[in-house]
Amino acid sequence: MKTLVVFYSRSGTTKRVAQELAEALGADIDEVIDKKSRKGILGILRAGYDATREKTTEIEFTKDPSEYDFVIVGSPVWNRRVTPAIRTYLLQNRGKIKAAAFFATCMGNSGKCLDQMEELYGDKAVLKKTLVKKELEKGIKELQEELKALMAT
């Protein structure tokens, strides 16, 4: 099964999860770049505001998800919501993703992030999972196992 792991990451946590998943599943990986600066206090404040206001942003990515059988998309949680970068990615690629799984990394409350991702995708995801930062190792292992089991069926 040709699989793609897509992620946005501001500070590296979601990137680490995506990299470990891609390695374990033998999948390709694609990083979504947010062209808007999310650095510093102002960047963080704007990040939360933009997520709450359900804003889109300017993004860059390189791989075409329609070339894959299965696409796994990861986002950090911002103000209990999906990030503008992944919101934009899912909107731009609506109808191009054949089967999707979503994961979100957070400090403890993922709110409606995963439901928003599913809504933006426009179809039911085969799997939705929250990974809490303080139990990241455990979350990565569980997610790898759950995805492997799904991909074997």
Ligand SMILES: Cc1cc2nc3c(=O)[nH]c(=O)nc-3n(C[C@H](O)[C@H](O)[C@H](O)COP(=O)(O)O)c2cc1C
């Ligand atoms: C603007 C902003 C808002 C956040 N809001 C939440 C939140 O609502 N709930 C939560 O559990 N963590 C929240 N976090 C923490 C991040 O979701 C968490 O640290 C995530 O793993 C970061 O991923 P990254 O390192 O890939 O950017 C927030 C972080 C930022 C910068």
